[in-house]
Amino acid sequence: METLQDLGEFGLINRIKNNTQIKQASTVYGIGDDAAVFDMGRNYGLISTDMLLEGIHFDLTYCPLRHLGYKAVAVNVSDIAAMNGIPKQITVSIGVSSKFDLPAIDELYEGIKAACEAYNIDLIGGDTCSSRQGLIISISVLGEVEKDKIAYRSGAKPNDILCVTGDLGAAYLGLQILEREKREFLENPNMQPKIEDKNYIIGRQLKPEGRTDIIHDLREINVVPTSMIDISDGLASEVLHLSANSGMGFNLFFDNIPVENQTLETSAEFNLNPINCVMNGGEDYELLMTFSQQDFEKVKGITEITPIGFVTQEKNNILVLNSGERTNITAQGWNHINKS
Amino acid sequence: METLQDLGEFGLINRIKNNTQIKQASTVYGIGDDAAVFDMGRNYGLISTDMLLEGIHFDLTYCPLRHLGYKAVAVNVSDIAAMNGIPKQITVSIGVSSKFDLPAIDELYEGIKAACEAYNIDLIGGDTCSSRQGLIISISVLGEVEKDKIAYRSGAKPNDILCVTGDLGAAYLGLQILEREKREFLENPNMQPKIEDKNYIIGRQLKPEGRTDIIHDLREINVVPTSMIDISDGLASEVLHLSANSGMGFNLFFDNIPVENQTLETSAEFNLNPINCVMNGGEDYELLMTFSQQDFEKVKGITEITPIGFVTQEKNNILVLNSGERTNITAQGWNHINKS
The missing domain is CATH 3.90.650.10 (PurM-like C-terminal domain)
Known part of the structure; x- marks a missing residue:
């Protein structure tokens, strides 16, 4: 029997994608590029999301929380840039275990704020909850791109x-x-x-x-x-x-x-x-x-x-x-x- | 010194909100309602996000993964409904520890799919990663509402x-x-x-x-x-x-x-x-x-x-x-x- 390990991350994403039907007229592109694309009328809207887990994606022994907050935003911004889009808003959800005190959370959000200023984006929502094990950060980013400027992974032509x-x-x-x-x-x-x-x-x-x-x-x-x-x-x-x-x-x-x-x-x-x-x-x-x-x-x-x-x-x-x-x-x- | 426990979830959200400036013209409403609101031209776009952690928000002893997947979508849909909006798309990020096998992940996504069908929404993206401790689900939902139909928490009038x-x-x-x-x-x-x-x-x-x-x-x-x-x-x-x-x-x-x-x-x-x-x-x-x-x-x-x-x-x-x-x-x- 096939296992999760056999599939790997890309295999799992493909499995989910192949089991997904698109029904909404406003969905332009779903799973499979750097960001998903939805119709906003004049422009396309873009959305991408990344989850960062302590012990998997970062090690707080050498990663300062301020830098971690900045990086968590930057990697999401990168996905919007990869569609030739401009990032506009983010939501930030965090799960925090009891080892983190208020100054630590403030430091994380200072980094998030610094990134919002650097990339000219607004923090507009999120979720905060207790975690039993370490820090969890999940960020979603919204972006925009003119319809004639979007760049997918799929458009490369011979001799480009x-x-x-x-x-x-x-x-x-x-x-x-x-x-x-x-x-x-x-x-x-x-x-x-x-x-x-x-x-x-x-x-x-x-x-x-x-x-x-x-x-x-x-x-x-x-x-x-x-x-x-x-x-x-x-x-x-x-x-x-x-x-x-x-x-x-x-x-x-x-x-x-x-x-x-x-x-x-x-x-x-x-x-x-x-x-x-x-x-x-x-x-x-x-x-x-x-x-x-x-x-x-x-x-x-x-x-x-x-x-x-x-x-x-x-x-x-x-x-x-x-x-x-x-x-x-x-x-x-x-x-x-x-x-x- | 004030602690996270003193602040509580709503206190932390207020602290984050008070430290946040809105700069983007397309941001209509940020932190503080059931969903954030952004301008899509003719309509308002809505975005809301929820994080669910094993051992905090759900107990797999009695919560079947299929039901968990359905519920994770439904609670996000509820936030869009609370703005008088119609949900359109979701992104689903999961962190999975080694105790979950492929049939378990399939069951979770079957529930997510059933909810997408029930609410007529598209699964358009997400993230998958390894977790060291149990299951983590983070869902963001996009919705739409006509500008003259949006309902905030703030509009109640005497004798309503x-x-x-x-x-x-x-x-x-x-x-x-x-x-x-x-x-x-x-x-x-x-x-x-x-x-x-x-x-x-x-x-x-x-x-x-x-x-x-x-x-x-x-x-x-x-x-x-x-x-x-x-x-x-x-x-x-x-x-x-x-x-x-x-x-x-x-x-x-x-x-x-x-x-x-x-x-x-x-x-x-x-x-x-x-x-x-x-x-x-x-x-x-x-x-x-x-x-x-x-x-x-x-x-x-x-x-x-x-x-x-x-x-x-x-x-x-x-x-x-x-x-x-x-x-x-x-x-x-x-x-x-x-x-x-």
Whole structure:
């Protein structure tokens, strides 16, 4: 008999999706993209939701509550950006166990408030309840997008240019640093942390940003990506989503993928293959998107967007290494990263 | 120093609300009613969210997963109904520990699906993740309401008629039966349950309904309540919310409040004061609303709506007992119900 473990998260989502019928005229797109889409009349409304559980998604040993509040909002904002939409409102539900006092809850909401200010969104509702075990955060975000500007995962066309924002792999290696410091602190509480030259990658792990700045940049040059997704589970996984939804293949050139020196140096320190960290690290919350060649000429002026490959009619997804070696892209997820 | 326990749930919500600024033009109403309101152009959009935690909000010893899925949707639907709105879409996020297998998750989603069919709403998104401790369900619901039909908690006027749908107190006494059967089963697993004449009140606990039927009835007679709220925490608590938000007082007549015989009989069996069960029992998910006297003439034809009191300019909230005795209404919440 098939088990939950066999299915995995994406399998479970597909199972739920396949068992779901859409009946409402106002439902434009249900399960299966970064956000669901509903008709608001002139514009499309967008909704996305994320649940964060203590001990699964975050570790309060090294994640300050203020940063956690900010990050919980940012990862939801990222899903709206991935539809080429602008986030507008959030609801925040929390379950809190007795180990949290009022100053702790205030700190969490300070981070949420800071993110609301940074992304210009309103906190409009939520739920608060007691939890028997640790902190639970569930956020839903509402966004809007003009009907002719929405970007799904499904619109990539042959010869479109595949691009990515920012740089990749840093958040995963920041997590490795934090986990190492935690282990060393538990062994020797008097130890001084060795993180002074790791600020960038630790910041990428603790305080990621949703790339609404890119959405505004694209509106200014009047370009709509042919397909888009945010990078939460790792570049490999997201390329495979665009491939499956668009019915296309992708050729990526590792040499073109933007990776910070601190990321490369730290992967070496941990004896981790940098290719695996970049392809399967996850939690980058950058945007992966495709543009028609014509639009790409206009996109070149946006320095935060880097071309890393192109779309092919054949459905093979291939990573071309610096050596010229071609490897098939497979999704491993961040917990399967192999030692180099 | 003030603690979370001092503040309580409503105090925490107020603290969050008072620390929140609304900046988006499309935000119509934020924290503080049954649902938040955003502008969709022709209509208002509504969003509400509820988090349900195993061991806090439900006990899988006696709550079948299918019923739990249905109830989780129904209580969200109830919040949209309380704004005089029609529910349209939901997102469902779940955290699942390893004790749940695939058939268990399927059963939960069967209940969610049955509720989507009953209320004509679409499941359009969500999140699935591993939990270390039991089942977590977080649902957000989207609804719509014509701008001239929205009902807030704040619109009650002097001499308006206070009405309630269905009957009250049953869900609380259903819970007492289920808790008693659980205790007796734990003491003697061979025991036969003694619940055959308790179907109504057990059903009210395990499978409540959001009263969208009433919203459709009111549209047919073209009447909009002057104020409305759903009864989740008990009649007393909800009357006090309408009072605070409308700046009015309420006189309620206990003799007029609809209570089923099974509810009364069971309160006697448990030696509980039926007044406390009705006023503070909670989980009824009925609607409490006010109508102008003129509109109330039209409402009389809806048999599921019962007048139970009226609105006064003075802000005192009074329950008139059958004996003629007048008592001030105070919110105790379901966990403070005194023995009679």
